Amino acid sequence: MIEKIWLYPPLAFARLGPSPEPCENYRYGDSDLSPRGTGKTVVLPEPSLHVAENGTLTETQPEGNRVRFKDPEDPEDPEDAKNSATWFRPICPFFEVHGTWTIDGQRHSGAITTKELDAFDLTPGNVRWTVEVANLKAHQRTRALGDRIEAKVEIPGNEHTRRPLQGRSPQGAAQRLVPQGQHVPLGSVQIPRPSATFPELRLRFTPAAGLVYGPTNLLQRTTRYPLPAERLILSPNSPWCSFPPTGGDDPRTVPGEIFAGAGEVDGGVSFGLVDDTCDGLVTVRVGGLTAHARIVVTPPDFAPDRRPFTSLADGLTDRVRRAEVRNPTYISGKQQLTALEVRDLFERVLEAMDAVNLDVQNDRAGRYQNVRLGLTEEEGRDRMFPVPEALDGVTLPLTEQGRRKHRRFVALEVLEDMIREQPDLIQRFIRNPYAQSDWFDRRMPVAVRGSDGFPMHLTHRQYDLLVAWANSLQSAVEEGT
Template sequence: MSTDNQVKTREDLLYLLSQASELEHSLACQYLFTAFSLKESTDEGVSQAQLNKINRWRRTINGIAVEEMLHLALASNLLTAIGGAPYFRRANFPQAKTYTSLKLSFKLAPFNETTLNRYICFELPNNFDNEEQRGNWTQFCQSIRDEELLRLLAALPQPLLPRKLEYNTIGELYGLIRQGFQTIGQKLFIGPPEAQATGIFPGMIQVKDLDSAIKAIDLIIMQGEGSPAQRDDSHFAKFTKVREEYLAELQNDPNFQPARPVIENPLLSLQQDNTTSGANIITDTLSRDVVSLILNPEATWCQFRIIDDPRTNPGGLFALEDDTEPNRRISLGLVDDVCDGLVTCSVQGLKAIGRIVVGPPDYAPDRRPITSLADGLSDRVSRQSVSELDYVADMNLTTAEVGDLLERVLETMEGMNLDFQNDRIRSENRNIALAQGLSENTAEAKAFPQIEQILGRPLPLTEFGRQRHRRFVSLEIFEDRLRENPELIAQWIREPMIGDRYYDRKMPALMRGSDRYPMHITRRQYDLLVAWANRLRRDAEAGS
């Protein structure tokens, strides 16, 4: 490595880690778009055998995208550890990247050979088993680079940078970052330890010193961005295998089309940073309406009224468009119950508005919620994967995920007055029964029985609940109960989206969702618990 192309200052590292964050963010978006483009049914013109392969490719690509999210979180920890701030900016697609030596286009594209080729070159390793392999792959990646893009990059003005540092692969980028940490050393670590993200993903690392920083960087490198050796579980190897299987199937069936007819880079309108050709404005009326429903704050689904709106209860748990005029007090919420809002900045007559998402709720900032925004996204991206037989094959990772969920349950319920909530639920169940003309006593009995106060225990149900939940944070106790009776999951935990209006004793108990129905965990969380319990039972029966 040239001495002119080495990291020498904290500013160099802050710059490179910010670019790494944007790269990880952009890669995750591109990978998810490709995974979503894949067909999901034999009704879409593929055989069952082909659909099985497509499902496997979707799981692989989704898994890689989730690891890119982990890499973004690790890069954020590296930034905060050295006095920076997490970097979540990302340019709109398609985009020509002027801050990097990577000469590959960043765009949203469906599953096909061209897309897979680009992803393979994104994840190109730094080292190969021999020079012939290196030369072949380098030549391959040079051959797919967009010459028009290269001309555009040359014509664009160079960005203002602390100091231009060159890297041709993501692996080289992390190599520079690693070199910077090793060269500058322990004096880098001036960030507050409490700013470190924890518990978001299995494998999450808190960066507090040089050893933990190198460990975080090496994890990213090992999983795919410039893997130091040929690994079957690296992103490069996974994309290469998907490409090989796809081309083999195409050889057997030239008419094989695993992806839906998806356009590249769909947009409602052009953005100011769309400097690269290739954006496709959505013109179909129905498609525009669907996208607007998801992305447009003017969509009627998110305009909750603060008073007498049956869709949310209690009212006021959302960002308001105008808090001064009662007639305009409607929500601009995007993800109700996860706490979102708008930030407005005005400078000399110019006004900019940005949306923020924060959590857990600000009334309990030290408590992690049972179901977070990340859980909701995972439910949409990888819900189906936990139902596969091989998902719980690695019981260490599965058990760690279950353990994290149980800890969050304890954190949530320890911040609640269960006695008060139980009285409220008993009353609410009676009101539901009255409205339906049913027995009030039967409805009231669905909640927990009232417990008499005892000396020194003014909240007996709350104390009882805490004791029970603390026991099950010890996974050995929970595992023993499930080995004896895997059906306990169905008996103890509320199944998602069953539509029962009554509040009962199933977990999460005594809590209400934004739809006024009893709160539940996500379908992915529930299915994971069921699969984990069944695996425990099978292992017990096999004597393992």
């Protein structure tokens, strides 16, 4: 009997894209550490699965070492195809049913296929998928039931046509944001047809195109957002279309004034715009057992070969394994692994640094963000980096200087020597997450704002790991050297 099932992955991220072609599969390879290399992560193509309209699943091999993230808007136009790859390909994750089962006294674990279904007198028609997603951005602010945008589909495992996710406001709600007869496309789902080559039980989630929708009277209120008529479908009478900024004391959204219409120049009232992102729950039922996974739809990755220095994995690890790095045996017992973990962090720092215009961010933090937090403009600028003199051929001197300095940290031996020579290097140059300083200053990560509007910092675990690793290097230094 099948004893337990789960979905793999338990959490997946889809990325918006208007192209009809999904992004090809890829993975991160080793960093380019050749003598003239970039020192950054290399993106490597992998075989990709394609689902036909009738559900047939096929595999294609990469074309050399190329990964295509964008397509031309009009591939039939030779000039467009040559010069303008503007349409992002969506990231369309698969969910696969895994489980444990016993046959003839032998316990097995892995992907559940049609073979296992046959062994327990089940068919793909006995598999039931449910996908529930919602865009609650407007509802998060107004708390009005009618401002929810939700979609739900239920699919038997033997139905292989694509099913759209049509976002609608709840029936019976007053002043529905999405009125009767309209919907916001939130993507689609499809169950691939199992075959001898691919007998697994899968579901593919395809996100929406990445479009914005507005109320029917939007163009009467503003000309700043000239949406086409087919996307002006929302009700102007919904609470979201007249929602004012709530100020800094509202804990629901921090920062709170990040929607169209919130600024004084726009009148300080929401224009009622919504996008087609969503997140939700994928559920599968097999033989009386149930499993769940989460799906999150996000914007395109504009720099797929630039990894963030603080990732979702770092955040989750900080929640469940923060204390382990404070144990002295974590460093002493795994010195080589710890060094590799530190180097990986600084590789990601270099990659993130390469994607940032530090000159603009430095000026913005000193002149604008610190002033909003209560400093005068002069005090705000003093906390940031002084603007270096421009050099011939270098239009962004601070950015170029930062990239050169961060490149050194990828060489672990150089970083180790710097820490041995400067015992307080970590404390002086990396923002302490425990201190919760309000001001933007020269500590790393510099001029980057967190989701709460205050200066961004590493996770507590990342910071504690760096401090513990630096202390371990200091303890091995001979006194007086």
